[in-house]
Amino acid sequence: MLKNLIVYRIAPGWQADLSALEAALAQTPFAECSATQERSAGWVPARGQAHGALAESVAGQWMLRWQSETKLLPASVLTRKVKEKTQRIERETGRKPGKKEMRELKDEAKLDLLPMAFTKQGGSWVWIDREAHTLAVDAGSQSRADEITSALVQALPGLALALIDTQTSPQAAMAHWLKEQQAPEGFAIERECELKSSAEDKAVVRYARHPLEIDEVRAHIDAGKLPTRLALNWDGRVSFVLTEGLQLKKITLPEAENPGQEGEEGGFDADVALATGELSRLIADLVQALGGEGRSSQLAPAGTASTASAADPGVGAEADAPF
Structure with a gap:
């Protein structure tokens, strides 16, 4: 779900x-x-x-x-429609449309095509x-x-x-876990990772379905590449990928016992109960593994991202939640 x-x-x-x-x-x-x-x-x-x-x-x-x-409107289709309108104007008037007219022709072409998209x-x-x-x-x-x-x-x-902001940034924590080849209590490192360089070349190294307990991964981190994604398992039950922005992706939950058929009310209730029950505990444990909630979060209109703390990954002291 x-x-x-x-x-x-x-x-x-x-x-x-x-x-x-x-x-x-x-x-x-x-x-x-x-x-x-x-x-x-x-x-x-x-x-x-x-x-x-x-x-x-x-x-x-x-x-x-x-x-x-x-509405799916391919750029090539829109370009062809605009070209047709432009050619018609050139044939009828002997002139080429200017920039302003071209913008108007593009809007007109889009309106013509949207009903068919x-x-x-x-x-x-x-x-x-x-x-x-x-x-x-x-x-x-x-x-x-x-x-x-x-x-x-x-x-x-x-x-x-x-x-949600944490005392230790996810990126710093993931780098620490990979270097030490040890995840925090309750978590296990799985077989997917992305490391990205902060240098001008923005070099990226990706591992997929590959053991990460190798010296090569530590060498990349020592060379300045930091993890942007790391696959983890929580409590042997939930697999997910943690990102540098504290997002959880590719979540895989255990299957519900005796699930209802799709669309049935019982199936919806079972799915919600299972997903929220597992994930509420996972989120709490993950925040704790990242040192507790940080103090830099300021309540702002939704959509304003909080700045993650760059605290040392070894710092694990709990902090009071900001709210």
Whole structure:
């Protein structure tokens, strides 16, 4: 269910109420693109059932579903359409369109083509853990998460979010774990890693399905290459890739016992309970492994990234959470 996570801290003071959340989300429901609309986004029923609730609560965990639709308009097709319009003007008037007219022709060509374009839809889960005061977005990129969290902040008065920050930066910690060939308690290093140089050449070394307990990896780190991605396993149950920006990618969860069929209510509840139960503990352990939450996070409009601490990877003293 949850494959990629970007985790935010929810500031105190937000009065969490499921019915109020449902009403707020209902103000921006998803609707398919109109004939000349290039992109559309909004909220859809979390269970995937028509006219269902937009905000669902399972064992105290709240799940929301953001949906987007984009018209696919290849650049080559648009260029050919603009060229046709330009050639017609040249034939009829004997002149070449200027820069301003070319921009207008491009907009005109796009409007002509959009009704015939194919569409692509994509969805993202939003998970609100009220007890832990966190909000996580199942997004593969920060820009996608920014769009979703910005929509939530605008819809929910009093909601403020900040990306979780830690005393030790993920990059410094990953470098330390690889050099020492030892992951923190409860975690194990798996067989995928990316190391990137900060030098002008921006050299990149990637390992896939390859043992990382080798001198070569340590030599790359000694030469100035730092990890940007590292595959880890937590508690022998959850595999994921940790990034330098404290994002969790390629999450693989254990399968639920006796799962329901796709679309069945029981299947949704079991999936949510399993995913949130495992991941809430993983996130807490990961933050602790990175020295606890940092003090540099400042609550700001959603989408504003917090600056990660560059503390020494050996520092493990716990700090009070900033919120």
